[in-house]
Amino acid sequence: MAGVVPRPQSGNIPTPVAPPQATVSFSFRHLDLSHQVFTTKKCAPAYFNKLLERLKSVCDMKTLELRSNRSSGIRCHPIRWADTSQVQGFSKITGQLRDVEPYQFEISSNAHGRVHGFFLSDVFHIVWLDPDHKLYPRR
Numbered sequence: 001m002a003g004v005v006p007r008p009q010s011g012n013i014p015t016p017v018a019p020p021q022a023t024v025s026f027s028f029r030h031l032d033l034s035h036q037v038f039t040t041k042k043c044a045p046a047y048f049n050k051l052l053e054r055l056k057s058v059c060d061m062k063t064l065e066l067r068s069n070r071s072s073g074i075r076c077h078p079i080r081w082a083d084t085s086q087v088q089g090f091s092k093i094t095g096q097l098r099d100v101e102p103y104q105f106e107i108s109s110n111a112h113g114r115v116h117g118f119f120l121s122d123v124f125h126i127v128w129l130d131p132d133h134k135l136y137p138r139r
Contacts, residue, residue, distance in 0.1 A: 021062060023059060024058050024122060024124055026126060027123050027124070027125045027126065029125060030090070030127050037086070038116075038134065040129050043131050050111075051107055051112065051129070054107045054112075054115070066105065067119065075105060076103060076106075077103065077105075084135050084136055085136070090127050093127065097118070100120065102116065103119060107131075113129070113131035114133065116135060
């Protein structure tokens with residue numbers, strides 16, 4: 001039958017891999033605006049302007065470029081839950097998505113906090129907005 005996609009034999013969904021030249025897109029499907037720690041309720045309009053500027057600039061980056069960007073202006077890197085204030089991880093994410101490696105990146109250098117989420121192919125799924133740097137508390 002033409003056009004039929006075969007099912008994986010193991011029953012697991014294969015992890016999508018972004019094409020090397022794909023640019024980053026964003027999904028807000030898993031955005032948790034009700035989290036008690038990661039809230040934007042008290043943020044000034046300037047925060048949202050910076051957030052949108054960062055999201056726009058990241059959309060011009062290739063996915064592999066963002067995932068490996070450790071520059072002081074973006075500091076994109078995987079999240080290690082054991083080192084965070086949220087050792088249980090993304091609590092509202094269920095199923096196989098809980099096993100996807102979490103990432104974060106800065107909104108601006110040492111200001112305006114971080115964006116936390118995960119990649120599926122070339123799409124970064126935003127889960128938490130962290131304007132007050134509460135995921136990695138200062139020690």
